[in-house]
Amino acid sequence: MTKRLEGKVAIVNGGGSSGPGWGNGKCTAVQFAREGASVVVVDINRGAAEETAGLITGEGGKALVVEADVTSESDMQAMVAKTLSEFGTLDILAHIVGINGRYTFFDDTEDEWDRVMNVNLKSTFLSARAAVKPMIEQKWGRIITVSSIASLRSLGINQPMTYGISKAAVAKLTKLMAVEFADKGITCNCIAIGMIDSPMVRGMLGEHAEAVSAMRDKGSPTGKQGTGWDTAHLAAFLASEEANYINGLEVPLDAGVTTKAPDIYPDDPAERGQ
Ligand SMILES: NC(=O)c1ccc[n+]([C@@H]2O[C@H](COP(=O)([O-])OP(=O)(O)OC[C@H]3O[C@@H](n4cnc5c(N)ncnc54)[C@H](O)[C@@H]3O)[C@@H](O)[C@H]2O)c1
Secondary structure, X not given: OOOOOOOOEEEEEOOOOOOXXXXXXXXXXXXXXXXXXEEXXXXXXXXXXXXXXXXXXXXXXOEEEEEOOOOOHHHHHHHHHHHHHHHOOOOEEEXXXXXXXXXXXXXXXHHHHHHHHHHHHHHHHHHHHHHHHHHHHHXXXXXXXXXXXXXXXXXXXXXXXXXXXXXXXXXXXXXXXXXXXXXXXXXXXXXXXXXXXXXXXXXHHXXXXXXXXXXXXXXXXXXXXXXXXXXXXXXXXXXXXXXXXXXXXXXXXXXXXXXXXXXXXXXXXXXXXX
C-alpha cells in the first residue's frame, strides 16, 4: 500500500481508548503510523496512550507518548514543544477527544455544560492554537477535528443537548480556521462521526450495550454501525497530499444516516397503498 503520510509527524489527541477495543483516536493513531507518519499519542490516560504507542512500535512505526489534558492550554503548548523536540516538526493534528453529555434541556446543569464544552470545544481551540504555529512557519499543515451527527440534526429522545451544541461549535471553529489558514498551506476539516461501535459508547451503555448496539446497527442504512477504522481511513485521507484542495468541510461519516428519512411507511406495499 502507498504510504501517504511518509515523513510526516502527527499528533493524535485522544489516541488512547476509554476501554478495551478500538476507539476512533486509537485507530487513527495506528493508521497514521501505517501510512508512514511518526505519531505523538496524546491522552489524559497514560496507560491507554502507552497501549496505542506499543501497537505502533510493535508494527515497526515511531510513536511518542504524551500524557496531557486537552482542556489545559499549558498542556497543549507542552505537547507541541515535546513533539518538536522529539521529531523536529509537526505536520498534522488530529483532535479526536470528546465526551458525551448526559442531560436533556431541563435536566442540564451549569457544571455539565462547562464540562462538555471544555472537553469538546475549548480543547479543540487550545490544541489547534498550539499546533498551528509550526505549521504556519513551514507553510504546510493539516488539522482534523471531530464533531458528530448530533451536530447536524436531532438524534431523537434523550439526546444530550450540550453535546450536540459543542459539536456544532467544533465544526464552526474548524470552518473559521480553514479560511484563516488557507493561504498558509494548511487545511482544516471536521469529521461528523455517526454511529461508531466504540469503547466509549459501550462503556456509556453498560448492561444495555448489546441491546442498544443492535438498535444502532438497525438504524444504519447499511445495517451495521461503523468502526474506528472508518474514522481512521477518512482522517488519513484528509491528512494526506491527496486532500490538498479539501478545506473547511464537515464530512458526515455515517453511512447515510443523516440523509435517510425516518421509517414511516410499512414494509408491505399493500399497506402503504401500492
Ligand atoms: N463512538 C461514536 O459513536 C461517536 C459518535 C460521534 C462522535 N464521536 C466522537 O469521536 C471522538 C472519540 O470518541 P470514541 O468513541 O473513540 O471515544 P474513546 O473514549 O474511546 O476515546 C477518547 C479518548 O480521549 C481521551 N480523553 C478524554 N478526555 C480527555 C482529556 N481531557 N484530555 C486528553 N484525553 C482525553 C480518553 O482517555 C480516551 O482515550 C469523540 O470526540 C466523540 O464525541 C464518537
